[in-house]
Amino acid sequence: MTTTERTIEHARAERAARPRPNPAWSTGRAIYIVWYRDLLRFWRDRARIVASLAQPLLFLVVFGTGLSSSLGGAFGGAGGSLNYMQFVYPGIIGMAVLFSAVFGAMSIVWDREFGFLKEMLVAPIDRSSIAIGKALGGATQAMIQGLILLVLAPFVGVTLTVGSVLLLIPFVFILAFALSSLGVALASRMRSMQGFQIVMNFLLMPIFFLSGALFPLAAGLPLWMTVLTRLDPASYGIDPLRRIVLGAAMPSAAVDKMGLTLFDQVLPMGLEAVILLAFGLVMLGIAIRNFQQRD
Amino acid sequence: MTTTLEKAAARPTPKSKRATAPVITATGLVKKYGPIEAVKGIDLEVHAGEIFGFLGPNGAGKSTTISILCTLLRPTAGSATVAGLDVDKHPAEVRSRIGLVFQDPSLDQQLTARENLEFHAFIYSVPAAERKARIDEVLEMVELGERADSLVMTYSGGMRRRLEIARGMLHTPEVLFLDEPTIGLDPQTRRHIWSYLRRLRDELGVTLFMTTHYMDEAEECDRIAIIDGGKIVAQGTPDELKAMVGGDVVTVTTSDNSRAIGEIRKLFGVEASADDGALRFEVADGAAFVPRLVRETSVEVKSVAFRRPSLDDVFLKLTGHAIRAEGAASVDQLRMMGRAWGGRR
Numbered sequence: 001m002t003t004t005e006r007t008i009e010h011a012r013a014e015r016a017a018r019p020r021p022n023p024a025w026s027t028g029r030a031i032y033i034v035w036y037r038d039l040l041r042f043w044r045d046r047a048r049i050v051a052s053l054a055q056p057l058l059f060l061v062v063f064g065t066g067l068s069s070s071l072g073g074a075f076g077g078a079g080g081s082l083n084y085m086q087f088v089y090p091g092i093i094g095m096a097v098l099f100s101a102v103f104g105a106m107s108i109v110w111d112r113e114f115g116f117l118k119e120m121l122v123a124p125i126d127r128s129s130i131a132i133g134k135a136l137g138g139a140t141q142a143m144i145q146g147l148i149l150l151v152l153a154p155f156v157g158v159t160l161t162v163g164s165v166l167l168l169i170p171f172v173f174i175l176a177f178a179l180s181s182l183g184v185a186l187a188s189r190m191r192s193m194q195g196f197q198i199v200m201n202f203l204l205m206p207i208f209f210l211s212g213a214l215f216p217l218a219a220g221l222p223l224w225m226t227v228l229t230r231l232d233p234a235s236y237g238i239d240p241l242r243r244i245v246l247g248a249a250m251p252s253a254a255v256d257k258m259g260l261t262l263f264d265q266v267l268p269m270g271l272e273a274v275i276l277l278a279f280g281l282v283m284l285g286i287a288i289r290n291f292q293q294r295d
Numbered sequence: 296m297t298t299t300l301e302k303a304a305a306r307p308t309p310k311s312k313r314a315t316a317p318v319i320t321a322t323g324l325v326k327k328y329g330p331i332e333a334v335k336g337i338d339l340e341v342h343a344g345e346i347f348g349f350l351g352p353n354g355a356g357k358s359t360t361i362s363i364l365c366t367l368l369r370p371t372a373g374s375a376t377v378a379g380l381d382v383d384k385h386p387a388e389v390r391s392r393i394g395l396v397f398q399d400p401s402l403d404q405q406l407t408a409r410e411n412l413e414f415h416a417f418i419y420s421v422p423a424a425e426r427k428a429r430i431d432e433v434l435e436m437v438e439l440g441e442r443a444d445s446l447v448m449t450y451s452g453g454m455r456r457r458l459e460i461a462r463g464m465l466h467t468p469e470v471l472f473l474d475e476p477t478i479g480l481d482p483q484t485r486r487h488i489w490s491y492l493r494r495l496r497d498e499l500g501v502t503l504f505m506t507t508h509y510m511d512e513a514e515e516c517d518r519i520a521i522i523d524g525g526k527i528v529a530q531g532t533p534d535e536l537k538a539m540v541g542g543d544v545v546t547v548t549t550s551d552n553s554r555a556i557g558e559i560r561k562l563f564g565v566e567a568s569a570d571d572g573a574l575r576f577e578v579a580d581g582a583a584f585v586p587r588l589v590r591e592t593s594v595e596v597k598s599v600a601f602r603r604p605s606l607d608d609v610f611l612k613l614t615g616h617a618i619r620a621e622g623a624a625s626v627d628q629l630r631m632m633g634r635a636w637g638g639r640r
Contacts (some may be wrong), residue, residue: 026420033417041405115401119462122367123418124391 023126030125034133035140038107042141049145052103056096056149060156063214064088082246089156090245091213094175094238097146098211101176102204104138105183109196121291131184131287135280138180139173146172159249168244174273175237178280179207182233185283188290211238217260233279235260240269316379318343318470318502319364323373326359333359335525336373341504341518343469346496348516349506350606356525357506358398361474364504365395378469391419394463398474398506400455404448408439408458411447412465419466433461437491453484460491464501471495473505477512489515510606519606523614533606540604540612543581547574547588550595558592577604 042049064085071084111117120130147169153160186203190196210225211234221229229235239260247255259266319341326334334356341347349357362368364375366386375382378392402411412430415421421429434440437457447455456476463471476492477485489512495501505516513519513533520530529536549555552569559567559576563584567576578584581601589596611617 029420030418033414037403037406037410037414040410041403044405111403114404115397115399116403118367118397119401119415120418122365122390122395123415124387124420125418126387 026124027126027129030123030129031133031136034120034130035137038104038134038137039140041107042137042144049148052100052145053096053148055099056092057152059095060085060089060092060152064092064156082250083157085156086158086246087216087242088214089152089158090242091211091238093146093149093172093245094211094213094234094241095208096149097142097172097176097237098179098208098234099204100145101138101142101179102183102200104141104180105134105187106193106196106200107138108134108184108187109190109193112191113193127291128288131188131284131291134187135177135181135184135284135287138183139177142176142180143169143173146176153245158245160245161248164244164248168241171237171240171244171269171273174276174280175234175241178233178237178276178283181280181283181287185287185290188287207232207234211235212242212260213238216258218258230260230262233276236267236272236276236279239267240272243269316343317341318345319347319375319377319504321360321364321373321375324360324363324370324375325372326356326363326368327371333525334363334370337522337525337527339375339520339527339530341470341502343502344496344500345518346492346503346516347505348513348519349504349522350508350510350513350519350610351506351522352508355522357508357522358474360522361472361504361506365393365472366390391466392469394466394468394471394501396456396459396463396471396473396476398478400459402447402455402458402462405446407444407446408434408450409443411458412462415462415465421466429465429467433464436464436494437461453480453487456480456484456488457491460488464495464499467499468501470502470504473503475506475508477507477509485512510610513606521606521610521613523610528613529609536606536609537604540577540608542577542579542604543584543601544575544577544604544608545581545584545588545599545601547599548572548597549574549592550597555592555594558594559588562591563587577608 067088068084108117111120121127150160150165150168183200186199187196190199206228210229210232212229213234217226217229217235217239243255243259246258256266259269260272261267317340319339321337321339324334324337324339325332337356337360349360351357359368363370364377364382366382366389369383377389380389380392382389403414406414409430412433413426416426416430430443431440434443437460439454439458439461442450442454447458450458460471460473460476463473473492477488480488492503492505496503505512507513516533518530518532519536520527521536522528529539547555547567552572552574555574556567556569559565559574563578565576565578567574569575578601585599585601588599607617
């Protein structure tokens with residue numbers, strides 16, 4: 001027997017002695033590292049974090065100021081004394097979450113184009129962990145992007161309390177998770193960056209415009225639009241944000257009046273969260289199924 | 296156990312007839328993409344501790360075969376085993392026993408070398424207690440220890456390849472698959488990479504399965520399979536394959552090649568082929584043949600050379616065309632451009 005063959009025997013014995021990893025544990029670790037890598041890249045690319053705040057800021061400052069001036073006060077129905085800037089502020093937070101969640105999923109297409117996705121796909125892990133890790137990674141980034149905008153509250157004239165900020169975090173996260181899962185589900189099918197961008201522009205703008213970020217989804221909208229706005233998942237995320245952000249400084253009756261209605265019933269925020277979470281889980285399920293397919 | 300091993304060691308075993316069980320087998324492997332048949336029934340056997348080369352031109356089905364063996368593609372027909380496991384039935388188990396170095400880069404350039412390896416250690420379940428030591432070990436092996444904490448985007452092409460090899464070895468696989476591991480690299484870097492690969496085999500007993508379209512690289516392998524048009528046309532050690540050509544390869548340029556072909560046929564009974572202004576044919580003994588050729592032919596011999604057959608000659612003889620067919624070079628260039636583009640990101 002040659003040295004090589006002895007080495008092989010030795011290496012084989014060593015491998016056999018190694019404990020087999022528990023599948024659930026290895027899936028958990030894989031989710032963690034996929035998530036961690038996305039956040040590490042996010043943190044390294046701080047220029048992008050700042051740059052991606054430019055668009056919401058532009059909307060808030062230019063759009064908000066412009067419409068506040070022409071519409072005047074008394075926005076948000078009777079009893080409210082909001083100007084448009086205050087009304088649109090939570091919508092802009094939602095916009096930041098929406099855009100960065102969906103563009104976070106673009107990292108999958110990016111990874112595919114630059115080869116790193118292959119490194120994940122050939123690994124001895126359940127591929128669901130790639131989809132879950134990516135969805136959570138995108139959601140975490142989007143949540144951070146959205147929460148950063150809270151520092152603008154004093155400039156907009158909105159008072160926040162510790163309680164309202166703490167309450168906001170889970171709602172922002174659920175919105176971020178639902179949209180990030182939508183992005184991951186789409187990206188799992190996309191082979192090129194251009195394709196993803198086209199689909200995103202086709203989807204993202206309608207989701208944004210119909211979500212109630214820019215105008216109230218109250219009574220008075222034509223029926224077709226009422227239907228579309230209720231089909232928009234983002235509606236169920238932006239409404240609670242508005243109720244929490246503006247609720248700190250407004251009578252609760254006025255806030256409730258502003259809430260999203262379904263069949264003339266104002267939805268409780270908890271139910272809105274459940275609807276959004278269910279949507280996110282369905283999208284994640286589609287993404288997992290797409291990742292698990294082999295050619 | 297030890298005594299058996301020692302007895303076995305005392306008895307010299309011929310290299311070609313090792314007692315070890317095959318690490319990779321393929322039986323009647325077929326892969327179709329719609330109507331196109333990329334792999335047309337491949338049979339293979341690779342033994343433990345072997346460096347096995349898969350030689351063929353671009354588009355011959357090398358990458359498709361390697362992708363099936365690595366569980367990335369499913370075969371249309373036929374079966375394959377790696378480390379004793381069916382690749383189609385137990386993909387996850389196979390994946391945990393193999394390492395992969397892809398033809399195209401697959402590193403995260405925005406992370407450091409160490410971070411890339413940490414990611415790999417996590418998804419391959421390298422135990423936490425061993426992680427740091429393993430990472431340092433493989434980085435040391437490919438001499439990247441000092442640059443471990445630099446971003447991969449600052450690495451040269453050769454360094455990236457070495458890092459990919461290190462990553463492939465991180466989880467101590469039984470088999471390391473390498474798809475064109477030295478494509479687009481300069482000769483010095485290629486030699487370097489080969490010395491790492493040989494160390495892996497000699498010191499760790501890893502079986503290496505690589506595809507290549509470089510003949511000189513195939514010469515370095517213990518055994519090779521020549522693939523062309525989705526089929527294996529020959530399999531054996533480089534020497535065995537070269538013996539198929541028989542004798543020496545003679546290259547002659549003359550003042551009148553077409554007349555020379557006729558005369559060579561008449562005088563020596565061999566069929567010469569004209570290629571790029573030179574005549575090429577095989578004779579049993581080149582040294583004895585050259586003086587006879589000059590003496591006996593009536594056409595003016597401008598130059599004559601003979602050499603031992605190379606794998607190029609084997610490939611030409613078996614397939615009727617040269618391996619570096621038109622386009623191969625430009626594909627290399629395109630890949631290089633692809634890498635350069637990747638590097639600019």
